[in-house]
Amino acid sequence: MFAYYLNLARRSLRRAPGLTAWTLLTLALGIAACMTTLTVYHVLAADPIPAKSARLFYVRLDASGLEGYVPGGKPNLQVTRRDGETLLREAHAPRQAMTASGGAMVQRGQDQPRHTEVRFATADFFPMFDAPLAAGRTWSAAEDAAAARVVVLDAPSAERLFGGAAQALSQVLRVEGQPMRVVGVLAPWRPTPHFFDVTSGAFREPAALFVPFATAMQAKLARSGSASCWGDAPVSDVTALDAPCDWLQYWVELKSADDAPAYTQYLQRYSAQQHEAGRFARPPNVRLHSVMDWLATNRVVPPDVHLQLGLALAFLLVCVLCSVGLQLAKTLRRSNEIGVRRALGATRRDVFAQFMVESLVMGGVGCVLGLLLSWAGLALVRAGQTDYAQVVTLDAPMLLAAMGVSLVAALLAGVLPALRAAGVSPALQIKS
Amino acid sequence: MSQFTPVLTALRRHRGAALLIVCNVALCAAIVCNALHLAGLRLATMLAPSGWPEDTVLVLNVRAEDEPAQTQGATTQRDLTLLAALPGVRAAAIGNVVPWGDSKFRSSVTANDSPPTQPGVITPVAMQYRASAGFIETMDLRLVAGRDFTATERIRQRDLDYGEPGASPPAAILNAELARALFPHGSAVGQTVRTDGAHAIPVVGVVDGLRDPGPDPTPMAVLLPVTPDYGSGSYLLRIAPAQREAVAQAAVAALRAAEPRRSVGTPQLLAERRREAERDDRVMAAVFAGVVAALLAVTACGIVGLASFWVQQRTRMIGIRRALGATQADVRRYFQLENALLTGAGALLGLAGAQALSLVLKSHWEVPALPWPYLPLGALVLMLLGQAAVLAPARRAAGVAPMTALRS
Numbered sequence: 001m002f003a004y005y006l007n008l009a010r011r012s013l014r015r016a017p018g019l020t021a022w023t024l025l026t027l028a029l030g031i032a033a034c035m036t037t038l039t040v041y042h043v044l045a046a047d048p049i050p051a052k053s054a055r056l057f058y059v060r061l062d063a064s065g066l067e068g069y070v071p072g073g074k075p076n077l078q079v080t081r082r083d084g085e086t087l088l089r090e091a092h093a094p095r096q097a098m099t100a101s102g103g104a105m106v107q108r109g110q111d112q113p114r115h116t117e118v119r120f121a122t123a124d125f126f127p128m129f130d131a132p133l134a135a136g137r138t139w140s141a142a143e144d145a146a147a148a149r150v151v152v153l154d155a156p157s158a159e160r161l162f163g164g165a166a167q168a169l170s171q172v173l174r175v176e177g178q179p180m181r182v183v184g185v186l187a188p189w190r191p192t193p194h195f196f197d198v199t200s201g202a203f204r205e206p207a208a209l210f211v212p213f214a215t216a217m218q219a220k221l222a223r224s225g226s227a228s229c230w231g232d233a234p235v236s237d238v239t240a241l242d243a244p245c246d247w248l249q250y251w252v253e254l255k256s257a258d259d260a261p262a263y264t265q266y267l268q269r270y271s272a273q274q275h276e277a278g279r280f281a282r283p284p285n286v287r288l289h290s291v292m293d294w295l296a297t298n299r300v301v302p303p304d305v306h307l308q309l310g311l312a313l314a315f316l317l318v319c320v321l322c323s324v325g326l327q328l329a330k331t332l333r334r335s336n337e338i339g340v341r342r343a344l345g346a347t348r349r350d351v352f353a354q355f356m357v358e359s360l361v362m363g364g365v366g367c368v369l370g371l372l373l374s375w376a377g378l379a380l381v382r383a384g385q386t387d388y389a390q391v392v393t394l395d396a397p398m399l400l401a402a403m404g405v406s407l408v409a410a411l412l413a414g415v416l417p418a419l420r421a422a423g424v425s426p427a428l429q430i431k432s
Numbered sequence: 433m434s435q436f437t438p439v440l441t442a443l444r445r446h447r448g449a450a451l452l453i454v455c456n457v458a459l460c461a462a463i464v465c466n467a468l469h470l471a472g473l474r475l476a477t478m479l480a481p482s483g484w485p486e487d488t489v490l491v492l493n494v495r496a497e498d499e500p501a502q503t504q505g506a507t508t509q510r511d512l513t514l515l516a517a518l519p520g521v522r523a524a525a526i527g528n529v530v531p532w533g534d535s536k537f538r539s540s541v542t543a544n545d546s547p548p549t550q551p552g553v554i555t556p557v558a559m560q561y562r563a564s565a566g567f568i569e570t571m572d573l574r575l576v577a578g579r580d581f582t583a584t585e586r587i588r589q590r591d592l593d594y595g596e597p598g599a600s601p602p603a604a605i606l607n608a609e610l611a612r613a614l615f616p617h618g619s620a621v622g623q624t625v626r627t628d629g630a631h632a633i634p635v636v637g638v639v640d641g642l643r644d645p646g647p648d649p650t651p652m653a654v655l656l657p658v659t660p661d662y663g664s665g666s667y668l669l670r671i672a673p674a675q676r677e678a679v680a681q682a683a684v685a686a687l688r689a690a691e692p693r694r695s696v697g698t699p700q701l702l703a704e705r706r707r708e709a710e711r712d713d714r715v716m717a718a719v720f721a722g723v724v725a726a727l728l729a730v731t732a733c734g735i736v737g738l739a740s741f742w743v744q745q746r747t748r749m750i751g752i753r754r755a756l757g758a759t760q761a762d763v764r765r766y767f768q769l770e771n772a773l774l775t776g777a778g779a780l781l782g783l784a785g786a787q788a789l790s791l792v793l794k795s796h797w798e799v800p801a802l803p804w805p806y807l808p809l810g811a812l813v814l815m816l817l818g819q820a821a822v823l824a825p826a827r828r829a830a831g832v833a834p835m836t837a838l839r840s
Binding site: 019022026029030033067068231235236303304306307308311314315317318319321322323324325326328329332333384385386416420 | 448449452453455456459460463467470540555593629711712715716719720723726727730731733734735737738740741744745793796797
């Protein structure tokens, strides 16, 4: 029966090509708008590290001075070097890492030095964030402590500088003039969003060169990204151990999300000690953000993207309403045909089923057309110069979603006309 | 008016389809009003005057590649003399940040005699411009009180950041907004201010301007006579718009020749930087306009479809009316009136929807409330759209011959 209805649908769609084309175009436009914005949203709102995102936590302490203090306000966005190093030493969580972005002139052999983005990090950074190694190893906590002159390269830099991951191992690079040995090379890695540091763009690539934090400090590498200082005394060096400035991201990995309250209490105790010792001017005020919470707090998905998504959904709704109108018109033209089918014994249910199958066919074709259009739409997004242009692609879940959206839209658009068709009485139509 | 009754009677028999059109129009009106408003907001930012001489200031960024920091100060001075002497350049200066630039430098500024920082007291945060002599002339700032910095009131940024502890800017010029905020009851000139840990900086002048443009703007600003080195600042050249290309080429060539161990960026007018900074606004304005166009097209399409459906369905009725003496114009008017009633009802419902949508936008995205003129505008657009869409089906209805209708 289904095959027969499919055949009928094919014939009927062919009989009114203009109307069919209009309906399909309307549906396809709605689907395309919806899928394009939904894909952008899906990519931007993605969980960058799904296996762990619920038990990786970002630490915030309220270390600022009293200026502008409001009880119950928000703690600093980043931590100071003194706090970071203390928490790291106390090692209260199974894993913890302190990190910041920086830059350095990097030289291979006698080549022209080249400005390179650097990430300062402590040893646990790599296992915590599942950074994949292609060759060699990352540095150890002991090397951290000793400010060892070792670095880890990212895949494109290893390829560019030494022709591959294996060749890069044990090579020496001059970083701001100081020799440092390559001990490891990462496999291609692009967590999206760039969750562990969102201070300068949430969709950028990770740095090209990773340097132990202590090494970076000893070599006086320049930091970048945001920093804020407080107090009345002029600050000449933000990175100094006791500078009243927050500029570091501090992350912990707990055994499970259930350990978060205990860790928060630990941070409270730490803050209270610092407050009593006179280091923190403000009373304890701490925050622990899981990965997704931290991304939401930083509004990593631009508000414009939310607006576009809302507009596209509303547009799809209007498109569905319109194609209801168009299909109603078509149904009426076919009253005679329906009358004949009814007179020959088709029940109302049969007629309804026939028209729903026709809608299904429309949905299928609309989906294909819509995907083609959204492919064009996404090409437009990528051609734009937003900072997320590079990472927006259509993936398998989105293809499935497109099919789902199309079918639901087409079926919704088909119900009213099909009901109307099922309501045609046999006698009246045959008489005329 | 006598046509009202039959129209209403007919509509009552097609409640489903009538409701469909009303919903369609209402939804469309609600979105169109808000999308137009959102597009208008973006356009307004793009068209708003910034107070900066956008078309006459050329920005040039130079990065130190290999030149040691010790000689950069002298190079900067030599560059400025060279640039000012170029034909077509009326004034030249170097500043730490430029409007529509990648970075902003904000710091809190307080009157010197105000009590030390207190909990709960929020001190004014101002943009901090550090610039060489000639900045006021280059940026076309108007002194409203006091004077420009003198030649002796000047310090190098390097000396301030890495020099003797306690080094402090010798003077400050406030913009009118900051002067008003700090000294509401008298002149700011002659007073002293505190910023960035430096105390008792005398205020020598007040200028009109220096308002930070763009999203999250900071209207207050302070100008300090602190000369940055070229590696941490941007050269600013005041030119005549017609000479833009010639000056840009000459400036790049002169800077390359003066010190080869550095990279010279492409000069840009402030206006060009503004265009780049407002790219997202432009894209979103286009998106909103596109959404409005697509919505109207789709809605028109739906109206044409349903109107055609009704014309076809009522062929018999039209025939009878024609046979009983209705003219073609009567029949056409009948469908036009029906459409006006439906789109009118839809538009009214849509206005309520537009208000509701505006409230949602306001609470979630901090969009300002929908100004009322958008409501009649949206309604009018949809009424006109409805009339335009129904024209062809109505003409077709008017063309139905009395006899054919009766025969079928």
